[in-house]
Amino acid sequence: MDNSNRPDLRAYIGATGSGKGVSIREHLDKLKPPRRVFWDPLGEYGHYGKTVTTIKALCEALKADKFAVCFWPGPNAQEFAGKFDLFCRAVFSAGNCFVHIEELNDVTTPTHAPPAWRRISKQGRHQGLSVCVGTQRPADCDKAFLSGVTYVRVFTMRFKKDKQVMAELLEIPYSEVQDLYTVEKDNGTTVINCYERDFRTGQRGPKTITLTRKK
Incomplete structure (x- = not known):
């Protein structure tokens, strides 16, 4: 899996509840990456692999040829910054x-990205990293x-500011x-x-997904 x-x-x-998680799982199930790691503050991805709670255990898991590991940083959000840096x-x-970061807004701001995260997002392709992010x-x-x-x-989003940011990114009317x-x-x-946009292929436009609840 080399995306260099x-x-x-x-x-x-x-x-x-908007469908974000459904789409992420759909992508994962389609991709089936043999090496995958999750920053999982809400404990949502444990069914994809082993959950670990220490950086030492994470590093041990990442030594394998194949792995599926979820890192849960614990309940104290004040400790997220240091743990996220080490995770990255x-x-x-x-x-x-494949690396998934859930709730990126917990560990970054519009004007600050931890250096280790910035290295992943800017240089990760040279390390063969495929990066996926979820945020509200x-x-x-x-x-x-x-x-x-x-x-x-x-x-769907709740706040006007978030909608404005995405309208600008997607280059579509608010x-x-x-x-x-x-x-x-x-x-x-x-x-x-x-609404989805693929900046590599040029594909863009609205999309409707219908789910049926299992009885």
Whole structure:
């Protein structure tokens, strides 16, 4: 899995329950990367691999030829910054893997990206890293990363500032972002309206996903 000549920076953006997680899992199930690691502050991705809670255990897991490991940084958000820096250092050193960062806005700001994370987003392709990010608040996370994404899928959002940021990134009218919505219907189906853009292929436009609840 060597993407050294082809950057792969994906972003899935939307409010909780908007369909963001569904799309990330769909991408993962399609890609099936043999080496994958998750920054998992909400403990959402444990079914994809072993959950570890220390950097030492993470580094040990990343030594394998194949791995699926989720790093849970614990409940104290004040400790996230230091742990995220070490997480990113370990992942960059391991190389040749899929790395997912959940809730990027927890560990970056629009004007600040930790150096180790910046190295992943700017130089990761030379290490064979395929990067995927999920966030509810694009206005509050690393603007440099968003400016360099190769693919983005946007769902309904709650705040005007977030909608403005995504309208600018996607180069579409604000009204098109404002009209994105996810609706759960009485018949057990969920309709997800989103907008996606692939900056490499030029593919862009609205997309509707319909999910049927299992009985």
